[in-house]
Amino acid sequence: MRARCGSEVGRVVAVGAALLLISGSAAFADGRVLIRAGGWIDPQGALHRGAVLVVVEGQRVTAVVQDAVEIERAVQARQAADRLDEYGSAVVCPGLIDVRSALGAVGQLRERAAALEPAARAVDALDAASRHFGEAAAAGVTSIALVPEESDVIGGAIGVCRMAGAGGAVLSANGPLRLTIAASTFIPAREPTSRSGAAEMLRAALRAASISGGPLADVAAGRQSAFFWAPSSADVLTALTLAQEFGGLRLVIEHTLDARDVAGELAAAKVPAIVGPFDFDSPRRATTSAAVLHAAGVPVAIAGGTPFESSASLRVGAALAARDGLPADVARRAITLTPAELLGVEKRVGSIAAGKDADLAVFDDDPLRLSAKCRAVYVAGEVVFREFAREQDD
Amino acid sequence: MDQENRVGRHRGRPRRRFAGFRLGGVLLVSLACICPALGQMRPLAIRGATIFTGEGAPLENATLIVEGGEVSRVGVDAKPPLLARTISGRGKYVTPGLIDVWSALAADAAAGSDPTGSSEPTFNRYADHEIQAALRGGVTAIFLPARGRDGVAGRGALIRLQPGGAAADELVLAADAVMCAALGADPRQPALARARSIQEFRKLWQDARDYREAWDDYKDEVEEYDKKIREYAAKGGEPGATSKPAERAAPARPTPDRDLERLRELRRRTAEGADAAAPDAAEAFDPAADESVVTADPSEPPPRRRPQRRGDRDGPAPTPQEGAAPRPSGETGGDPDRPKKPKEPEIDRRKEALLRVLDGELSLWVEVHRAGDIERVLEIAREFNLRIALVGASGAHYVADKIKQAEAPVILTPGPESMLYTGGPTREADPAMGEALCRAGVAVHFGGARGEVSRHLLLAAAARLGACGSETDLLRRLTAGAADLLGVGQKVGRLVKGAHGDFVVWSANPLSPDAVVERVFIGGVEVYKAEKPGVAAEEGD
Numbered sequence: 001m002r003a004r005c006g007s008e009v010g011r012v013v014a015v016g017a018a019l020l021l022i023s024g025s026a027a028f029a030d031g032r033v034l035i036r037a038g039g040w041i042d043p044q045g046a047l048h049r050g051a052v053l054v055v056v057e058g059q060r061v062t063a064v065v066q067d068a069v070e071i072e073r074a075v076q077a078r079q080a081a082d083r084l085d086e087y088g089s090a091v092v093c094p095g096l097i098d099v100r101s102a103l104g105a106v107g108q109l110r111e112r113a114a115a116l117e118p119a120a121r122a123v124d125a126l127d128a129a130s131r132h133f134g135e136a137a138a139a140g141v142t143s144i145a146l147v148p149e150e151s152d153v154i155g156g157a158i159g160v161c162r163m164a165g166a167g168g169a170v171l172s173a174n175g176p177l178r179l180t181i182a183a184s185t186f187i188p189a190r191e192p193t194s195r196s197g198a199a200e201m202l203r204a205a206l207r208a209a210s211i212s213g214g215p216l217a218d219v220a221a222g223r224q225s226a227f228f229w230a231p232s233s234a235d236v237l238t239a240l241t242l243a244q245e246f247g248g249l250r251l252v253i254e255h256t257l258d259a260r261d262v263a264g265e266l267a268a269a270k271v272p273a274i275v276g277p278f279d280f281d282s283p284r285r286a287t288t289s290a291a292v293l294h295a296a297g298v299p300v301a302i303a304g305g306t307p308f309e310s311s312a313s314l315r316v317g318a319a320l321a322a323r324d325g326l327p328a329d330v331a332r333r334a335i336t337l338t339p340a341e342l343l344g345v346e347k348r349v350g351s352i353a354a355g356k357d358a359d360l361a362v363f364d365d366d367p368l369r370l371s372a373k374c375r376a377v378y379v380a381g382e383v384v385f386r387e388f389a390r391e392q393d394d
Numbered sequence: 395m396d397q398e399n400r401v402g403r404h405r406g407r408p409r410r411r412f413a414g415f416r417l418g419g420v421l422l423v424s425l426a427c428i429c430p431a432l433g434q435m436r437p438l439a440i441r442g443a444t445i446f447t448g449e450g451a452p453l454e455n456a457t458l459i460v461e462g463g464e465v466s467r468v469g470v471d472a473k474p475p476l477l478a479r480t481i482s483g484r485g486k487y488v489t490p491g492l493i494d495v496w497s498a499l500a501a502d503a504a505a506g507s508d509p510t511g512s513s514e515p516t517f518n519r520y521a522d523h524e525i526q527a528a529l530r531g532g533v534t535a536i537f538l539p540a541r542g543r544d545g546v547a548g549r550g551a552l553i554r555l556q557p558g559g560a561a562a563d564e565l566v567l568a569a570d571a572v573m574c575a576a577l578g579a580d581p582r583q584p585a586l587a588r589a590r591s592i593q594e595f596r597k598l599w600q601d602a603r604d605y606r607e608a609w610d611d612y613k614d615e616v617e618e619y620d621k622k623i624r625e626y627a628a629k630g631g632e633p634g635a636t637s638k639p640a641e642r643a644a645p646a647r648p649t650p651d652r653d654l655e656r657l658r659e660l661r662r663r664t665a666e667g668a669d670a671a672a673p674d675a676a677e678a679f680d681p682a683a684d685e686s687v688v689t690a691d692p693s694e695p696p697p698r699r700r701p702q703r704r705g706d707r708d709g710p711a712p713t714p715q716e717g718a719a720p721r722p723s724g725e726t727g728g729d730p731d732r733p734k735k736p737k738e739p740e741i742d743r744r745k746e747a748l749l750r751v752l753d754g755e756l757s758l759w760v761e762v763h764r765a766g767d768i769e770r771v772l773e774i775a776r777e778f779n780l781r782i783a784l785v786g787a788s789g790a791h792y793v794a795d796k797i798k799q800a801e802a803p804v805i806l807t808p809g810p811e812s813m814l815y816t817g818g819p820t821r822e823a824d825p826a827m828g829e830a831l832c833r834a835g836v837a838v839h840f841g842g843a844r845g846e847v848s849r850h851l852l853l854a855a856a857a858r859l860g861a862c863g864s865e866t867d868l869l870r871r872l873t874a875g876a877a878d879l880l881g882v883g884q885k886v887g888r889l890v891k892g893a894h895g896d897f898v899v900w901s902a903n904p905l906s907p908d909a910v911v912e913r914v915f916i917g918g919v920e921v922y923k924a925e926k927p928g929v930a931a932e933e934g935d
Contacts, residue, residue, distance in 0.1 A: 307812065319853055320850065371860020
């Protein structure tokens with residue numbers, strides 16, 4: 001590990017020296033960023049207090065150093081091109097991920113004419129310059145899933161977007177498909193008009209897809225997952241039946257206040273669930289659902305629901321779930337790595353590990369302590385929010 | 395005889411046995427009645443806990459003792475008395491019960507928008523479900539504001555969340571400390587209506603002030619009239635007009651106690667006092683007669699002008715008529731020289747209620763949003779010297795220095811619920827508002843606003859005011875700080891000798907992510923206990 005660090009430093013020195021000859025600023029941009037803080041959250045959501053150094057090179061994290069002596073050595077050995085970002089006792093957390101959002105959506109995410117839109121992509125409704133991205137970033141949110149509305153039986157592909165400054169980079173344009181057979185699909189002057197009709201439309205489409213190909217074929221073959229909007233426990237059970245019928249379907253149950261009642265069935269079918277968003281006045285039945293599902297063995301993600309909810313809603317949701325019985329590490333994972341897994345972007349975001357994108361949020365303290373303020377946010381190694389900038393504004 | 399005896403004996407034995415049962419039953423019943431009472435009387439001790447008393451740093455490994463419903467001792471060296479019920483507090487964290495200073499919990503009906511009303515009757519003390527939910531969040535008292543349409547809505551009350559039937563005076567604290575008002579809090583209100591309601595709000599205080607001055611003037615007029623009627627009598631004007639000073643005690647508008655009954659009483663006395671001096675007692679209650687006197691006596695001294703202030707009146711103000719008035723000659727009835735009885739102002743209950751605020755007896759809590767409206771309210775408060783607090787106050791961060799200057803506390807409510815633009819009162823809501831106000835030095839408090847929020851008061855407050863200070867500071871704001879704001883800091887919000895035994899046992903530091911309320915006590919009586927210590931209830935509501 002140290003040897004590798006050494007060789008990396010050597011490379012950086014060489015590159016830095018070469019670039020310095022050309023342009024100072026370019027050299028700076030190519031240096032590493034050393035983020036030193038007083039704690040970090042590991043991929044499983046556990047909070048480790050104590051000195052930590054996250055080394056960022058370009059867009060990626062290249063090392064997470066926890067040993068105090070090694071940290072000191074790495075800091076001492078840094079080059080002129082490197083930048084040291086000191087955060088004292090603050091905690092470095094993976095950037096938060098809102099697994100159900102409409103952040104930056106323009107036009108409509110709601111299709112009213114066609115009920116089957118397997119080829120539609122939510123990212124086409126994205127306004128990358130929306131001011132909401134900056135606001136969300138200031139709350140520690142670095143990625144969001146832009147989700148088509150639940151008005152269609154097949155709503156189209158979920159897009160995964162990032163708060164990359166003004167860029168609004170698209171992390172994945174072809175995410176999981178959005179499916180549902182709930183009453184929200186019954187729109188006047190079009191099919192379906194009944195629950196069984198909706199289920200039959202979905203079945204027929206899935207059968208046909210295996211011949212015609214396209215995104216729905218990937219779902220039918222299990223190469224892509226699908227988010228199934230299931231407001232009631234009956235919807236959940238229908239979804240599980242469909243998954244059984246089409247052997248390979250990989251479903252994620254979404255938005256359900258009743259999933260807790262069928263937690264055992266979900267666990268047996270190895271189907272994860274998305275709960276939330278929660279607010280301070282959410283009923284106890286809702287906020288305890290995460291704990292009930294987790295206890296039954298169901299992987300749980302907590303949605304933030306931005307921008308309909310506040311930018312703090314992810315942390316609020318996780319904190320409320322933790323108060324109502326969800327273990328703290330599971331609650332932190334439920335707004336970072338678990339959503340990344342459900343969205344199929346876990347190899348790039350959702351946790352702090354060497355090789356992953358440097359999407360980081362630095363909080364004063366444990367992000368589940370709602371009094372902790374967001375100090376800084378990095379997206380792909382770039383600072384997109386820093387707290388002192390706000391104080392200077394005032 | 396024998397038989398009779400036998401029968402008698404036979405009869406008597408079971409009766410005696412029955413009597414024995416009855417006695418036992420009575421004893422059992424009375425014991426059953428007494429036991430809970432005894433339990434309440436039995437001292438209670440929480441030992442070895444981390445105790446936050448509402449002030450300063452938490453005490454480690456300390457003991458809290460509650461006797462007779464009140465805190466008797468708290469400290470590291472406090473020894474529990476004999477026979478005390480002792481609860482181990484090892485690893486636990488004890489705080490005073492949290493106080494939600496702007497709540498809608500278990501509020502059954504909206505209080506009518508009337509300054510004479512109170513929110514107290516709108517509290518449904520039998521709403522067990524809501525009360526239990528709040529207790530589960532460690533909240534033991536809520537301030538229930540009177541909320542109505544724009545304008546002054548009535549007095550709020552601080553209510554302890556004691557389930558079951560406690561005496562009202564134990565349940566309700568500070569029922570007479572705060573007048574509540576709202577301005578532009580209705581999101582559907584058009585901007586012009588908002589502007590008008592602020593004007594009306596100002597006029598309300600102007601009218602109340604005028605009303606007080608009218609009474610003050612009246613008091614002076616009566617004194618003057620008294621003096622004159624005595625002179626008139628001494629000069630032989632009226633045989634019955636001898637002075638009875640005790641009855642003619644200053645007919646001041648009753649400042650300290652404005653209870654309506656007392657007002658009427660005083661009003662009656664005022665009239666009688668004047669009657670005793672006046673010759674025509676029968677006329678006294680008849681306003682029409684008063685009117686006739688006015689018309690019959692054109693030579694009356696001119697009524698005093700309202701703007702004349704107390705300062706002027708205290709000075710030697712010679713009555714112009716004293717020398718000029720011709721001596722009375724003993725005639726009755728329409729004697730043009732007889733001094734005219736001053737006309738009493740109407741008693742107005744609403745204005746009386748507002749005067750309590752003008753006199754500084756009640757503070758005024760105004761729910762107002764938008765920086766511009768807040769500025770207007772601060773101006774009105776300065777003009778009328780009102781003790782105000784701002785509630786909700788979205789946009790307050792723009793005028794933080796003015797709020798600081800006015801020394802007005804701000805009661806924040808949960809932050810913006812949505813990132814989307816709203817045109818309503820929360821248009822200027824900002825997640826970082828609490829921090830900006832704290833940095834400006836404004837006294838900041840927190841209320842849940844919606845009843846359901848009380849269950850997560852601590853979390854909601856942490857999200858809103860977390861950046862204002864340490865976690866201990868946040869706890870202080872929700873306990874001692876809230877109680878002080880309502881003027882009951884010696885009874886609730888603190889665990890000090892003599893305070894109510896209203897406290898919460900948490901499984902850990904209340905602000906740690908997995909802390910759970912394990913027990914809640916009100917008046918030393920356990921009112922909530924978690925099913926399993928350290929674990930939240932499995933089932934939902």
